[in-house]
Amino acid sequence: MIGIKKILFFLVLLLLPTMVLANDVFLEDLQVLNGELSPTFTKMNNKYTIELETGEEEVLFKYTVNDGISVSVQNNSNLKDNSIVTIDLIQNNVVVVSYEFNILMETNTTSVFNEIKNEEVEVGNIEFMQKHKNIIIPISAALLIALSFKIIFFGIKKKSI
Numbered sequence: 001m002i003g004i005k006k007i008l009f010f011l012v013l014l015l016l017p018t019m020v021l022a023n024d025v026f027l028e029d030l031q032v033l034n035g036e037l038s039p040t041f042t043k044m045n046n047k048y049t050i051e052l053e054t055g056e057e058e059v060l061f062k063y064t065v066n067d068g069i070s071v072s073v074q075n076n077s078n079l080k081d082n083s084i085v086t087i088d089l090i091q092n093n094v095v096v097v098s099y100e101f102n103i104l105m106e107t108n109t110t111s112v113f114n115e116i117k118n119e120e121v122e123v124g125n126i127e128f129m130q131k132h133k134n135i136i137i138p139i140s141a142a143l144l145i146a147l148s149f150k151i152i153f154f155g156i157k158k159k160s161i
Contacts, residue, residue, distance in 0.1 A: 006152050025069055025089050025096040033060035049102045052079065059085055059101065069096075081105040 026043035035052040039045065050059055058076050065071055072095075074086040083103040088095045 009148075009152065025066070025091055027063050027065055027087070027089065027097075027099065029064040030087075030099075031062040033062055035059060046097065046099045047102075048099070049104060050085070051104045051106055054105050056105075059103070061087070063087070065089065079103050079105075 027041075028043065030037070030041045032050055034056055035050045038049045038051065041048070052059065057079055059079070061073065063071065068091060070090045072088045072090060074088065075083065076085045079085070081104060085101040085103060087099040087101075089097040089099075
């Protein structure tokens with residue numbers, strides 16, 4: 001006879017992929033109104049630099065977020081060079097995602113070298129996973145469920161030599 005605990009465990013494994021897919025918490029769009037954001041905003045990146053004019057005391061953000069998500073901006077007052085501002089996305093009273101912004105204050109100094117260096121940062125695997133998550137997560141979950149089903153209901157058979 002199949003135990004009730006085994007059936008409940010199997011149902012949790014069956015419903016887990018649905019819960020994972022529903023947890024798509026990101027800022028959809030972000031703009032800095034009184035400074036320069038670097039690199040350009042993408043929802044999969046959570047570390048940025050903001051360059052502000054000397055004398056600015058806070059960053060003015062404009063953002064778009066999905067329904068059911070609340071936003072909390074931390075450490076966004078009395079800013080100095082190298083301050084860290086964070087934006088926390090909160091769902092069901094739990095911080096799910098945090099974005100971190102390093103603040104750089106512009107100074108009016110003359111530079112000896114005027115060199116601009118653009119570096120591309122590769123985020124290949126994250127973009128691949130985000131693009132194909134609707135395929136990868138259900139297939140992985142189905143394999144996990146099938147393996148768990150076999151172990152729970154049929155056990156592990158040891159081969160004798």
